[in-house]
Amino acid sequence: MTEVIRIRNLSKSYNNRVVALKKISLSVFGGECYGLLGPNGAGKTTLMKIIYGKAKYFTSFDELSVFGYNPLKEDLKIKCLTGIIPQEDNLDEELSVFENLYIYSKYFGMPKKESEKRIEELLEFMDLKEKWNVKIRQLSGGMKRRLTIARALINKPQLLILDEPTTGLDPQVRHHIWDKIRKLKSEGVTILLTTHYMEEAYQLCDRISIMNLGEKIIEGNPLELIKNNIEKYVLEVSSKLVNRNLKIPESIRKEETEEITKFFSEDYQSLKRLATKFDNSDNLVIRQTNLEDLFLKLTGRKLYD
Amino acid sequence: MINVPFLLKRVYSVWYRFMKVYTKNIFSNGFEPFVEPIIFLGGIGFGLGGFIKEIEGIPYIQFIGSAVIITTAMFTSAFECAYGTFVRLTFARTYDGIISSPVSVENLLIGEILWAGTKGFFFSLAVLLILLMLRIFSSLRVFFIPFIGFLTGAMFAGISLFVTSFVKTFDHFSFYTSGFLSPMFFFSGTVFSLQQLSLPLRVIAEVLPLTHCIRLSRAIIFSRWENFIFDISYVIIGILLFGFLGINRIKKRLID
Numbered sequence: 001m002t003e004v005i006r007i008r009n010l011s012k013s014y015n016n017r018v019v020a021l022k023k024i025s026l027s028v029f030g031g032e033c034y035g036l037l038g039p040n041g042a043g044k045t046t047l048m049k050i051i052y053g054k055a056k057y058f059t060s061f062d063e064l065s066v067f068g069y070n071p072l073k074e075d076l077k078i079k080c081l082t083g084i085i086p087q088e089d090n091l092d093e094e095l096s097v098f099e100n101l102y103i104y105s106k107y108f109g110m111p112k113k114e115s116e117k118r119i120e121e122l123l124e125f126m127d128l129k130e131k132w133n134v135k136i137r138q139l140s141g142g143m144k145r146r147l148t149i150a151r152a153l154i155n156k157p158q159l160l161i162l163d164e165p166t167t168g169l170d171p172q173v174r175h176h177i178w179d180k181i182r183k184l185k186s187e188g189v190t191i192l193l194t195t196h197y198m199e200e201a202y203q204l205c206d207r208i209s210i211m212n213l214g215e216k217i218i219e220g221n222p223l224e225l226i227k228n229n230i231e232k233y234v235l236e237v238s239s240k241l242v243n244r245n246l247k248i249p250e251s252i253r254k255e256e257t258e259e260i261t262k263f264f265s266e267d268y269q270s271l272k273r274l275a276t277k278f279d280n281s282d283n284l285v286i287r288q289t290n291l292e293d294l295f296l297k298l299t300g301r302k303l304y305d
Numbered sequence: 306m307i308n309v310p311f312l313l314k315r316v317y318s319v320w321y322r323f324m325k326v327y328t329k330n331i332f333s334n335g336f337e338p339f340v341e342p343i344i345f346l347g348g349i350g351f352g353l354g355g356f357i358k359e360i361e362g363i364p365y366i367q368f369i370g371s372a373v374i375i376t377t378a379m380f381t382s383a384f385e386c387a388y389g390t391f392v393r394l395t396f397a398r399t400y401d402g403i404i405s406s407p408v409s410v411e412n413l414l415i416g417e418i419l420w421a422g423t424k425g426f427f428f429s430l431a432v433l434l435i436l437l438m439l440r441i442f443s444s445l446r447v448f449f450i451p452f453i454g455f456l457t458g459a460m461f462a463g464i465s466l467f468v469t470s471f472v473k474t475f476d477h478f479s480f481y482t483s484g485f486l487s488p489m490f491f492f493s494g495t496v497f498s499l500q501q502l503s504l505p506l507r508v509i510a511e512v513l514p515l516t517h518c519i520r521l522s523r524a525i526i527f528s529r530w531e532n533f534i535f536d537i538s539y540v541i542i543g544i545l546l547f548g549f550l551g552i553n554r555i556k557k558r559l560i561d
Contacts, residue, residue: 014561046561052405055561076309076407084405090398092322094329103325106318107406109310152405 002030004159004190005051008063012046016058020046022214030158033181033191035201037291038211039299044194045087047211048161051192052084067159080108083152087163089144091136091151097123098132101151108155115154122150126180142173149177153184160184162193166200178203198291208291212299222291230294231264235271238283248274257301264289315408319416320423322403327424338381338428342373343435349496360498363527370441371526372495374432374450375457375518378425382458383486385421386465387478390555394469400559410556418462418548425458426451442526449525457518460543464514466551470558489513494520514543 005028012021021043028034036044049055051066053075064070066078091100098119105115123129126146136144145165152160165181166174174197181204185191195201201208202222209219218225231253242261248254252274253264265271271286278284310318327334350369357365393399403413430451436442468481492506493499493515499507510516517536524533 049561054401054404054559057561076409077307079405079407080307080309086398086401086405088398090402092326092399092402093397094326099325103318103322104402104406106321107310107315107403107408109308109314109318109407151402155406 003027004030004067005192006063006065007047007051008061010047010050010059010061010064012043012050012055012059014058020214021050024211024214024216026209026216026219028190028192030190031185031188032206033185033193033204035205035208036192036194036211037196037198037201037208037295041213042211042299043214044211045163048163048192048194052078052082052161080155081157082159082161083155083157085148085152085160085162085165087167089148091144091147093136096133096135097128097139097147100136100147101154104151105154110154118154118156122153125153126150127176142169142176145169145173145177149180157189159190159192162191164194164196167196174200198295202291210295210298217298226289226291226294230289230297232266232289233264233268233271233286234289234293235263235265235275235284235286237261237263237275237278241278241283246277255297262293264293309407312412315412316416316419319403319408319413320420323417323420324423327420335428335431338377338424339431341380342377342432346370346373346436353496361500363523366441367526369496370436371522372493372519374429374436375453375522376490376495376515377428377432378454378457379461379490379515379518380486381424381428382421383461383465385424386417386462386551387469387472387481388475390417390466390469391472391475391478394555394558404559410559411552414466414552414555415548418459418466418544418551421462421465422455422459425461426455429454429457444526447526450522453518453521453525456521456537456540456544457515460514460518460540460547463544463547463549463551466555467547470551470554489515492516493518514539517543 005026007024007026010021010024011019013019024043024047026047036047038044046055050059050064051071053071056072059072064072067081069077071078092103095103101119101122102115105118110118123132126149128143128146128150131139131143136147139147149165160181162181166177169177178200181191181193191204193204205222207220208222208225209216211217218229220228237260239256239259239261242256248263249270251265251267251270255262255264263271263274268286275284275286346366346369350366354365354369359365360368363371400410400413404410433442433447433450437447465481472478492510493513494510495515499510499516502510517539520532521536521540524530524536
């Protein structure tokens with residue numbers, strides 16, 4: 001497999017004061033979907049910005065290459081092969097859907113005929129065909145997001161970088177965008193994304209890494225990560241029902257907040273037995289653990305904003 | 306294998322973007338830079354012109370006319386690269402979008418400076434055509450003036466980029482517009498002759514960029530070539546210097 005992105009011991013600070021990344025190493029291989037997860041301030045966006053040459057100063061590394069190019073020096077070459085979807089849409093509000101795409105194609109030096117053909121394909125692909133002549137102002141948030149994705153695809157990128165592609169969108173649009181990302185992946189496009197939605201990472205990513213405070217704390221396939229790093233089941237109970245003196249077996253791990261107490265275990269039956277000790281069974285649930293449980297286990301519950 | 310578009314193509318694509326966005330609302334965008342100099346010309350030129358016959362041996366209406374062709378270029382490009390640039394840099398994040406393509410910050414801002422110059426050219430030309438219609442000028446060589454409008458636009462684009470690179474909120478621009486552009490408008494030989502000023506004020510006027518642009522305009526219209534080399538050198542160095550400083554400082558805000 002080709003290594004599209006290769007990073008070894010990358011560190012970055014802002015103005016030599018605020019440390020954003022601490023000795024990150026990471027490889028993204030051709031055709032895979034790789035997700036970066038982590039609380040705000042974990043360094044996900046900074047890492048992406050370095051990959052496409054938007055962040056360059058105060059970096060140090062042993063190796064840093066994207067398609068074999070150094071993003072600090074050869075970022076234009078990288079951007080010829082890459083599509084970038086930023087956290088916030090930055091379309092030209094005064095222009096129409098078509099004009100936005102057409103002008104963007106000019107930045108890539110595409111000839112008129114070719115870009116018109118490509119725009120038609122993309123509007124079809126992102127289901128925006130009827131909107132081709134509509135001004136950006138008149139589009140909904142979801143349409144703008146889809147157009148931003150279409151714009152990033154104008155050059156038929158081999159690598160697609162998505163920074164929180166579905167934040168703030170309704171479930172319909174989110175699933176629509178997920179389908180498109182899957183389609184692109186099936187066509188061999190390498191995908192790097194950040195997200196705060198564990199479901200998104202779980203649905204789309206072959207591999208993820210969870211970052212915290214500028215460091216990569218864990219990496220792997222989402223299912224495998226859950227399997228290897230957190231108990232299989234969790235019992236959630238309203239904290240009011242939990243007696244302070246409640247004795248729990250050693251095989252069960254307890255995590256509590258003021259409102260909810262969670263009991264984690266590999267064994268479903270032992271949680272079921274524990275559940276019988278709480279008199280109000282409406283306020284409890286036993287379920288399989290998920291990526292979110294793992295995420296919180298690894299990054300804690302402290303607020304980072 | 307990878308074909309990064311040629312430098313000129315990249316710069317042109319940015320220029321093209323600005324042209325498309327601007328001409329989308331050409332009438333509302335163009336109203337102010339087109340109408341204001343005409344109003345000024347009418348009010349001051351024809352109004353005061355009734356009392357003042359000549360300045361520096363030039364009929365007053367022509368004296369004013371030769372200046373407003375240039376000041377319109379200054380204002381349109383200075384505002385474009387102050388307020389406009391600030392919006393593109395912050396709220397609209399237009400620049401982030403552009404530099405996500407194979408266009409560098411340098412390509413982007415050079416394209417923008419050239420666009421500001423182009424605006425300077427066209428507004429100089431538009432006002433000039435009115436002056437020709439009003440028969441204030443008749444010589445054909447006035448058609449060289451829009452090129453001075455281009456240089457004026459490009460220089461003030463650079464100056465504005467440089468200023469904008471320091472700006473944190475919209476309100477800061479009032480120091481630039483009311484503290485620099487407006488006073489300069491009056492102290493660059495627009496409405497009165499600099500020769501009547503005391504020496505210290507004349508030195509200050511010589512430092513102001515607009516002085517040189519207006520003198521270039523008068524050099525062409527009235528064949529007053531004494532300072533031509535000095536003025537044109539000032540303007541070209543001004544474009545390069547402020548363009549360089551502006552680009553480098555805006556770059557620090559775009560690249561982390």
